[in-house]
Amino acid sequence: MGYNYKIVLQYEGTRYNGWQKQGNTANTIQGKLEQVLERMAGHPVDVHGSGRTDAGVHAMGQVANFHLQKEWEPGQIVSYLNRYLPEDIAILQAERVPERFHSRLQAIEKVYRYQIETGEKRNVFQRRMQYGLGEALDIPMMQKAAGLLCGTHDYRSFCGNPRMKKSTIRTVRAITVNQEPGTSLVIMTFWGDGFLQHMVRILTGTLIEVGQGKRQPRQMPHILEARDRKMAGFTAPAEGLCLIKVEYPCSPGEEIGYFDRF
Amino acid sequence: MGYNYKIVLQYEGTRYNGWQKQGNTANTIQGKLEQVLERMAGHPVDVHGSGRTDAGVHAMGQVANFHLQKEWEPGQIVSYLNRYLPEDIAILQAERVPERFHSRLQAIEKVYRYQIETGEKRNVFQRRMQYGLGEALDIPMMQKAAGLLCGTHDYRSFCGNPRMKKSTIRTVRAITVNQEPGTSLVIMTFWGDGFLQHMVRILTGTLIEVGQGKRQPRQMPHILEARDRKMAGFTAPAEGLCLIKVEYPCSPGEEIGYFDRF
Numbered sequence: 001m002g003y004n005y006k007i008v009l010q011y012e013g014t015r016y017n018g019w020q021k022q023g024n025t026a027n028t029i030q031g032k033l034e035q036v037l038e039r040m041a042g043h044p045v046d047v048h049g050s051g052r053t054d055a056g057v058h059a060m061g062q063v064a065n066f067h068l069q070k071e072w073e074p075g076q077i078v079s080y081l082n083r084y085l086p087e088d089i090a091i092l093q094a095e096r097v098p099e100r101f102h103s104r105l106q107a108i109e110k111v112y113r114y115q116i117e118t119g120e121k122r123n124v125f126q127r128r129m130q131y132g133l134g135e136a137l138d139i140p141m142m143q144k145a146a147g148l149l150c151g152t153h154d155y156r157s158f159c160g161n162p163r164m165k166k167s168t169i170r171t172v173r174a175i176t177v178n179q180e181p182g183t184s185l186v187i188m189t190f191w192g193d194g195f196l197q198h199m200v201r202i203l204t205g206t207l208i209e210v211g212q213g214k215r216q217p218r219q220m221p222h223i224l225e226a227r228d229r230k231m232a233g234f235t236a237p238a239e240g241l242c243l244i245k246v247e248y249p250c251s252p253g254e255e256i257g258y259f260d261r262f
Numbered sequence: 263m264g265y266n267y268k269i270v271l272q273y274e275g276t277r278y279n280g281w282q283k284q285g286n287t288a289n290t291i292q293g294k295l296e297q298v299l300e301r302m303a304g305h306p307v308d309v310h311g312s313g314r315t316d317a318g319v320h321a322m323g324q325v326a327n328f329h330l331q332k333e334w335e336p337g338q339i340v341s342y343l344n345r346y347l348p349e350d351i352a353i354l355q356a357e358r359v360p361e362r363f364h365s366r367l368q369a370i371e372k373v374y375r376y377q378i379e380t381g382e383k384r385n386v387f388q389r390r391m392q393y394g395l396g397e398a399l400d401i402p403m404m405q406k407a408a409g410l411l412c413g414t415h416d417y418r419s420f421c422g423n424p425r426m427k428k429s430t431i432r433t434v435r436a437i438t439v440n441q442e443p444g445t446s447l448v449i450m451t452f453w454g455d456g457f458l459q460h461m462v463r464i465l466t467g468t469l470i471e472v473g474q475g476k477r478q479p480r481q482m483p484h485i486l487e488a489r490d491r492k493m494a495g496f497t498a499p500a501e502g503l504c505l506i507k508v509e510y511p512c513s514p515g516e517e518i519g520y521f522d523r524f
Contacts, residue, residue: 012386058387082383090383121344121352124274125320125391 002069005077006097009033009062012088013238014128018055019062029053029089033064036084040077041068050103050246051110054198056238058129061092061245065103071096101248109173109247112190114204114240119184130185131240137186137211139179145210146175146188148220149203156227158206160198160235168227170194177207186211189244198235206233264331267339268359271295271324274350275500276390280317281324291315291351295326298346302339303330312365312508313372316460318500320391323354323507327365333358363510371435371509374452376466376502381446392447393502399448399473401441407472408437408450410482411465418489420468422460422497430489432456439469448473451506460497468495 011029021031030047037045050063074094081091115130117123122132149172156168172192179186188207190200206223209215215233223231273291283293292309299307312325336356343353377392379385384394411434418430434454441448450469452462468485471477477495485493 010386060387079382087384087389088386090386120341122349124272124350124352125322127349129387 002067003071004065004067004097004099004101005072005074006063006065006095006101006103007077007081007091008093009059009064010090010092011059011062012128013053013056013058015088016055018057019049019052029059029062030064032085032089033066033081036081037066037068039084040080041070041072043069048103050107051194051243052197053243054201054238054241057241057243059243062243063103063107063246063248065097065101103246106248107194107246108249109191109193110195111244111247112195112200113242113244114188114190114200114236115242116186116188116204116208116236116240117184118179118186123185128239129242131237133208135212136184137179137208138213139177139186139211141213141217142177142188142207142211145207145215145217145220146177148217149207149224150175153224154227155196155199155224157223157229157232158199158202159196159229160202161196162229164196168196170196170199172203175203175207200241201236201238202229202232202234204236204240208236209233264329265333266327266329266359266361266363267334267336268325268327268357268363268365269339269343269353270355271321271326272352272354273321273324274390275315275318275320277350278317280319281311281314291321291324292326294347294351295328295343298343299328299330301346302342303332303334305331310365312369313456313505314459315505316463316500316503319503319505321505324505325365325369325508325510327359327363365508368510369456369508370511371453371455372457373506373509374457374462375504375506376450376452376462376498377504378448378450378466378470378498378502379446380441380448385447390501391504393499395470397474398446399441399470400475401439401448401473403475403479404439404450404469404473407469407477407479407482408439410479411468411486412437415486416489417458417461417486419485419491419494420461420464421458421491422464423458424491426458430458432458432461434465437465437469462503463498463500464491464494464496466498466502470498471495 016029017027019029021028033047034045045066047064047066077094078091116133117130118133118136122130152171154169159168174191176189278291279289281291283290295309296307307328309326309328339356340353379392379394380398382396384392414433416431421430436453438451
């Protein structure tokens with residue numbers, strides 16, 4: 001199997017077809033990483049991400065792992081990748097990890113952020129990271145509904161894949177909804193053990209509809225119980241979503257703080 | 263003369279040929295503003311900026327003023343402009359100002375920021391606002407040199423226009439150089455009553471050369487005395503530069519804080 005490496009990376013998802021390699025579509029984050037790693041290592045490399053991010057979704061602390069046939073200094077890997085990857089993908093950190101480490105199978109928590117500009121125009125410097133809704137939202141109502149969507153539930157109503165065969169039970173530990181006083185930016189943060197396809201975006205879309213007065217918080221338990229995608233709200237656009245971090249049972253030597261700079 | 267309006271605006275300068283309209287080159291901030299204002303007002307409008315920003319330079323709090331033949335609600339102007347301007351230009355504020363107000367002639371202080379990434383790769387989300395130098399700098403030496411470049415001086419050595427006929431005397435009130443501990447981003451801030459063409463970028467380039475050990479702080483007074491562009495350092499790239507704010511003797515009703523959000 002060789003040597004197993006874990007990397008933490010950031011990307012601005014705007015111009016990519018998402019994380020996952022798809023046939024000939026090279027324009028994915030995974031595809032870009034594998035291209036550069038193969039050139040570095042001189043052999044094919046499979047990169048395993050902690051999870052797929054959709055086309056247009058960003059990441060501040062995505063985690064991936066891959067095996068190399070010979071041993072490399074982690075610093076060399078970071079430098080090589082940063083040099084040859086495009087400027088909208090950056091490696092923050094690399095480290096040798098035990099053979100058994102798998103970035104997806106061992107992830108215990110993921111944190112996502114969704115940003116909504118409720119004012120008439122998105123901030124020019126942050127616009128690629130925000131959904132430009134352009135209308136005010138009732139934050140207390142959204143907070144109330146958000147609380148009712150947390151817990152361990154079957155989230156099938158919030159799953160974008162109608163043919164999902166595996167378990168759709170997930171634990172959402174918390175959803176916060178905040179609007180800083182004096183600003184028109186609404187920031188939602190989601191903590192959970194894992195999220196189904198489009199799940200954060202459908203939770204966001206449903207909560208936006210609560211904030212618009214189109215739905216009531218008390219309807220949330222019924223939406224969960226229905227296990228029917230048609231009962232939940234719209235799928236909020238990808239551009240507002242960002243994978244903030246992925247946590248593991250223990251990550252020796254992991255530097256804290258790279259995602260706190262934003 | 264009609265009604266005089268002051269606006270505060272932001273722009274990501276990346277895809278523009280700078281502030282100033284140039285003949286047929288419509289791709290300038292001034293040109294975009296005039297186009298939309300003419301459509302709104304139904305008559306030609308001249309927009310006066312507090313100063314020209316170069317191609318690629320950004321602004322968080324640029325100020326401009328213009329006259330309209332009939333009275334408009336400031337909120338209507340903001341909404342109209344934000345609706346029809348491209349998404350990399352945003353109006354933060356508009357207000358009626360006295361007939362005599364001129365955004366350039368009455369500006370008493372300008373604040374510019376220059377961001378340098380000294381690490382191997384720029385942050386993917388901030389990269390359009392940073393110069394990717396990619397090598398470490400000696401910050402204490404830069405701070406020492408920066409102090410020697412402040413004051414009221416003839417800044418001809420730091421002027422990008424060799425045919426400048428007007429006075430090249432300016433007052434630079436302060437230049438700060440900071441690198442937050444644990445990060446590789448160096449932030450320089452310039453406060454002054456006004457800056458010559460390319461002046462902030464040449465001051466930055468000269469200070470970078472000090473930080474690289476190519477120049478000594480004690481040479482700074484000689485560079486100033488020489489009044490010769492060839493004596494100063496290189497012109498740092500436009501992308502790292504941002505006009506943060508412009509101050510006036512009194513700005514009634516001006517909201518503080520729009521530039522503090524970044």
